[in-house]
Amino acid sequence: MPRAARPSASSPIDLVHLATQTCGDRDLERSILAMLARQIGTAEERLRVLSLTDRVHLAHALKGTARNVGAFALADAAAELETGPSSEAALSRLIDHMNATRRFAAELA
Template identity: 40%
Template sequence: MAHSSLARVAGRTTPEAPIDLVQLATNTLGNRDLEVQVLHLFKSQSAGTLERLARESDATVRRDLVHTLKGSARAIGAEKVALVCETLEGEMQTDADAPTDGLASVVNEVNAYIRDLLDS
């Protein structure tokens, strides 16, 4: 089991990075294998969540999906995704069909970053 954190990858932690790799390392106790697993899980879960949001009509289910994604985003250090989820949750209180385009955009950005990070 490797204990070399992804946060130690040179040049990867910048203010513009969509994932706070230091937060990720903290949450996984610096276990690189666990970091990789969690990142793969987020990528898969977030893509599935966006698909479900696009076809789901039940307001409660939609809010629950966004809330769950918010927690997952915070767990990997994707704070921008978490903040968009938080805003969207509020909007969904008054508009069950609140658009999710902004959420899809930030999730896609994070997932592209994950792909780049894991392929390096």
């Protein structure tokens, strides 16, 4: 089923994708979600104070992690900041997605 057709694709984390990535292992899913929430919290604290070069590196790492777990809106926002690290609008959108994804992940973990 295409990603956009999945009901969970509209949430901050596509749970069908995550379940596929973890072969349905619920304990592993909870562990991954808890790590994601922590990573997002750490990244958010650092984003505003990093140099533009370091902001690009952090956005790239966050993009990869987000795609792996199914946080596709977060990954897209990270990709936008990665290509335009000085954009305050891109930074703001990324932080909004980070907050939504962190809360969602923490609730599920």
